[in-house]
Amino acid sequence: MHDITLTIIVFVPAAAALLVLALPVQTDLQRFRVRTTALFASVISLAFALFDLLGEVGNPAQGALPQPAIDAPWLRGFFFQLDYHLGTDGLNMLLLFAVTAVFPLLILASWRRRERYRTYFALLLLIETTTAGAFATQDLGLFIVFFWAQALPLGLLVGLGGQPGAAALGRRLLGWQSISGAALLVGTLLLLLRSGVTSMNFQTLTTVSTVKGGVGLIVFTLFLVAFGLRMGLFPLHGWFIDSVGAAPAPVGMLVAVTSVPLGVYGLVRMALSMAPNAALQLVVPLLALALLTLYWAALRARGEPDLRRMGAYGLMGLSGVMLLGIASFSEVSEAGALYLAFTLVFIAPLLLLVLGAVSERAGALQIAPLRGAAARAPRLRLFFALAAAALVGVPLLGGFPGIFQVLVGSFPAHRYATALAVLGLLLLTAALWRAGHRVFWGAAEGQAEATVADARGSEFYSGWGLSAAVVLFGIFAGYFMPYVIQGTDLVSARVSAAAPVVVPHSPGTHK
């Protein structure tokens, strides 16, 4: 039963994509059928993912090892073995659930789309398959397949956006994500060749493979490039900002929810676990990169005139916080980073939904002419307030548990970096509030106010669902966190085992 469950979660959207391509779209009713088919497929995936989640989270001990696993040989006869191996544990279960949960809402957010119906929804479903597949797999080879395959539908979707420069934007995204995939592939090949391991099973690779010295550094750096690109880390963030900021709002949301969590997951699951020695050697550059990302994002968001790009910089800032959590090598901070990635899957679409709606309806991308434009749209204002507050870690909202865990986990190891991260979050708050008060609370001027209507229909339901998720996962984080920590515990233990032996303080030492 469990074996089929994960396969259903991953491949039902792909099957629905083929069905969608075969459906006619001449009349309104036919178009409605296309949308409903896409929604139905994603809801099926969500239902199965929820079933899995509830079955596993109740028993946190299951977070340590992959539970519902299917492991069948696929490619043999090379110097590596590639298996069809799916399974969930503390590291990936929540992210898998989040992806399946957010796609129905993304489909709802795209409900009023008019052009290229079949292509749009088919690509959307394919992206769900590749993203869910990347999270569900327990085999590095299969992960690379899904990871790289995601780039094509995503690039096409961005390229078909319809706005000026969409094709170039799509090509750019495809190019950068391909570089990311290539870096991962080269790193993996190097890892396999050097360690002499043939199996690409995560369990085997994290327990048997040992890459140290220069090769370990190269492998880790390649992994960092691969996943850092997806996270939008400085200085590899250009494509991310452009894609999220310039593509149509639902596509921008898609880029954010598929790329950043996958990058965080990859860094924890692969980079830290498979090259722990190199990770320890690079701890200072990693911290510098985390803080640079956070501060760069905050300062650029402060000076950014474009509303949606400002939102993209806000998301980039959180990537810096997540990297800080990862670079602290503590099970608590890594769990915080993963939980932050999990909640980001709901926060990012909510933020981009609002910003996209405002700029689209007001017909302006710049913040300045939007002054007070949404002052009389209370639902949009509420959604923005929730998303922005969750993004900067206001308690009882989605971002807070992850951020707090990151701070708690990183403080003992890097207290100054932690303090600087808190300051960076304050800068990010300033940037978001600046845009917020201008657009949502500022005095109305000119014609902009009349053009921005409040959220209605599918947009409202989508925003409402995302808001509910942001609040619920902020309040009930404790229900999920032990399960995640079970997963990160193993990663942290592996890094600690690679660390040089240290002498703890003797009891009674005062500081």
Add this chain to the structure above:
Amino acid sequence: MALFNAAWAVLLLPLLGLGLSYLAETRRGIALGAAVGSALTLLAAVVVLATSASHPGVTHGANLAFWSYSVTQTPFNAAAETVLSSTFQVGVGYTVDPLSAVLACLVAVLALLNLAHLLVQLHRDQRIGSLARTTCLLEFSVLAVVLAPTLFQLLIGVELAGLLAALLVAAAQGPAAGPAARRGYLVWRAGAASLILATVFVYVKFSGAIANAATGSKRTVPAGSTGLDFVALNHMWLAATHGLVTGVGGRTLTLAAVLVVVCAVAVCGVFPFHGLWRSLGVAPGAAGGLVLSLGGMVVGASLLFSTFDLLRVAAGVLPALVVLAAVGSVVAAALAALEDRLRRVSLWVAGSLAATVLMGVGLGTPGAAVPLLIAGTLSVSALAAVTTTMSRDLRVESLGQLGAAWRQTRPTVLLLLLALLACSGLLGFGVFFGRAEVLAVAIAHPAAVARPAGVFRVVAAVCELLSALLIASVAGRAAVCALRGGEPRDPREARQVRRNLANAKRLSQIWPAVTLTGLALLSGLIALPGVPGELGGFLAMAKHATVLPANGLALALSVVVPLAAVLAVAAVRLGQRPWAGEPAWLAWADGGRLTLGLEQMVFGWPARLAVGWYERVANPAEQAARAALGQLTARGSDLWRRPWSWEGRSSSAPLAAVALVAAVVVWVAATHAGAGAP
């Protein structure tokens, strides 16, 4: 004892009000629903206070955890530190002692009257629904702070209170509301960031020790302590001073205490964070500013009350707090004395009183600060309500307009003067006894729990008297302006003023402001010895050993000094508008320019540098590289097509061929390498 369970109702009834407001359909119904929730909260708070008063010395608490899990962590570089091992628990709960019960009553009264004020003032306004709902949530947040049993709940309450108060300010109309809310929230969030760091720091440093103490053979803290509850933390802070907590010493305690104090100072808008008050002063709709100021005063003081044991044992923190608060008190009072605009006057007065409350805590006797906190919040609330009414209904914005107002709408101006009387503590009203108690601690009383050195107490006493003098001079100025001021000389302006003043409401129509002023005037009596129950002394005893009746010297000084100020102001010959216009240096002094300058320094030039670097260097370089690549791969490019193209058309075929060859080479090499391995 079962009535202690009403504390849950105190905490949750504001949320019931929020729910009721969603059931209503009309604007007035929404506000009424919120007000009903607030009234029930007040009722529950009174029940809890009565129960608490009948069982003095009993502390009752409960906690509903929604995060709870075990976690053990040892950082990879454990040579630096070895930490944490505990059950991490986060939830909502309460601790009821007499002090927290009184503060809960205070918060409920203020929220109820504020909602009533909203109903009276804005019943035709579209925003009343969102304002009432936000007020309900704000009340919940401040109650969560006041009743907090854990440091974590304190953090949650502080963060939410700041956000909701800023949203209230931002909901006001006019272009100044947004910037005021933004600056106010940034100051608040700076404080909250400090509290986040303090929470993380305390958790990391103490949770392991608390877990050991809770489960050890000789259990020294209650079983199930979470590492962040105040009962266990107070025990551990004391134990740390005796060297009984591994890895924790004076430096740790001091750092944690400093972080808490920074938060309290920021949310109270005390120097150097006093720009908060100025920003709120320019915000239209003083209801938001009022709530933020009250939230600030109550939240900041509660924060210090809850963590007082830490402040007490941390070296040098209380004296630093005294100096900071003393300076802040005088600066804010001086700015109030120099200010012409009524709303800003009320906010500067609030800042000065908040600083004086902190000074009382810093002097080592939180009990002495409680009467001043209660009287101060009520007085400031009354003053803000009256100034809002005058500004909204009569368009009276400055002291210079009080003369004309006095002639036409005497009751409203009288109400303003009474509210100022309560704030200045003249003649025994309002904050008089609270100030006297703080002064008594500073100059005379030896019973403080942690008494700072003499020099700090002298500084506190001098600054307390100086700020009292300055605030009294504000009241005197207002009275003189009202009695001696005339109408504007320009006939057109005078006509306009008369027309505006004709809209004056009767006192019965502004009954929330009248009620608040009455409460403010009488609020000082809670500290007066001889009043049945002697609530001031009761409060003081319940929380910490402290002064009981203020001594004669403090009482005498508290009467004489403000009176002298009023008489001195009255004796000076006044012009038509003696305080009109704002000198340039004042804008620097009152924190506005300071805030702006800091904002420019922190956000301005680094942001410009980042943007400039990107626009002038990174972006052009990237564009040039992309253009060059595009030119190279362009379909018509001879450079690309001739040597490499597939039938002169495709540019990807040769690349694919090269990649394929490379892959084959790698594969063959790898296979050979694998074959050679044992």
